[in-house]
Amino acid sequence: MYLMCLNCFNVFNPWNVKYDPKEDKNQCPIIHCGWKLIQIDENMIPIITTLNQKGYKTTNCCSGHQWSFNSTMKAEEMSGAYIGFHPLVRITSAPDGWVIEEKEGGGYIIRDEGELSIQRNWGLLEKQQWMFQLCTTALKWAMNLPELKWSWDSNGYTPRYE
Ligand SMILES: [Zn+2]
Numbered sequence: 721m722y723l724m725c726l727n728c729f730n731v732f733n734p735w736n737v738k739y740d741p742k743e744d745k746n747q748c749p750i751i752h753c754g755w756k757l758i759q760i761d762e763n764m765i766p767i768i769t770t771l772n773q774k775g776y777k778t779t780n781c782c783s784g785h786q787w788s789f790n791s792t793m794k795a796e797e798m799s800g801a802y803i804g805f806h807p808l809v810r811i812t813s814a815p816d817g818w819v820i821e822e823k824e825g826g827g828y829i830i831r832d833e834g835e836l837s838i839q840r841n842w843g844l845l846e847k848q849q850w851m852f853q854l855c856t857t858a859l860k861w862a863m864n865l866p867e868l869k870w871s872w873d874s875n876g877y878t879p880r881y882e
Pocket residue numbers: 725726727728729730748749750753754755
């Protein structure tokens with residue numbers, strides 16, 4: 721797990737910066753930045769950076785893993801990968817192996833369709849390969865998305881769709 725700033729896109733090791741996981745607001749230590757740091761899985765860093773730099777603001781994500789700090793997940797279990805987007809960001813395509821879902825409060829989330837992987841009776845190796853594959857296809861998808869421009873109008877700061 722790393723820490724990342726969605727304003728300056730610097731990535732930090734949690735041991736090297738002032739960071740309290742119990743605090744909601746941990747500030748980016750870069751001078752004149754000071755945005756909130758988010759927790760991020762290593763494999764998600766290039767994807768989330770690409771999406772946000774292109775205007776596809778994200779709210780939360782997980783690369784999927786076979787372990788967890790704060791649950792009793794066993795090695796043979798596996799959590800799914802997902803990326804949540806800002807409520808004003810419209811998502812109309814998904815990377816290979818991922819599906820689009822509408823969030824309850826509005827907006828979209830993309831999620832690995834292999835959440836079913838637990839039921840597939842895969843071994844550790846297959847699950848690890850699946851996880852890396854998902855992150856690779858998501859990065860490729862993000863790199864191929866057109867830029868989404870945001871601007872001010874009477875509704876506030878909103879994305880512009882052609
Ligand atoms: Zn920053």
